[in-house]
Amino acid sequence: MLVVGLGNPGEKYKLNRHNIGFLICDYILKNNSFSNLTKSSFEGELYKSNELFILKPQTYMNLSGKSVLA
Template sequence: MIKLVVGLGNPGRQYEKTRHNAGFLFVDYLARECGVAFTEVARFFGEVAECKVASEKLLLLKPATFMNRSGQSVGALLKYYKLQPEQLLVVHDELDFNPGVVKLKKDGGHAGHNGLRDIIAHLGTKDFYRLRLGIGRPPAGKAVAEFVLSAPSRQESDLLDAAIKTGLDFVPQLAAGEIDAVMNRINA
């Protein structure tokens, strides 16, 4: 049963519409669907919202620590609410999938994603769920950092929105604990 949804991204207007902020975009859409707003909470080093989905309380988090230090924020919130890593869903951009692709997985490495790397380091485990939103790979000659910190094309943005909407459709099942069913459908 998922109790906390963390969207990964970087704070600040200059990063708002970048590929790397796909996770922030996801939790912003979810908060809007729930009719709730984020509030800055210093002890969690980020913005937090609380909503009800499928009759379950769901916490939403946008770390304000920048991507590379996301674990500080996630770890603080998990500890405060006494949540287990397997109750955590981290939503992030995924280079290995084309724009529009969305997949759910548990465990695994960080695959070079610095936000995931820091969360794994802070929690001391890989035992949490990840909703991976495809952004594709940079074109030849363009550095990965430059690519993820730039805005997607209009077509890529539309595909990312579609992937987010697909992921949002499964949030009630994730909150209700139907994780295997979601994995079977979303990864098919």
């Protein structure tokens, strides 16, 4: 299963309401064991556990489809 947390990258937007997807992903990552698979081809941060992938696109929200597609 793939969970994609949407948000905008950067400290400026960190606690913005539009970044709730990033905040939820951060909570899941903090409380579970995941391996980091981040590569530039994903245009985001990708993490993997036994049954779950978590993707935090590092593009702005309106361009997040590029990261999901990769």
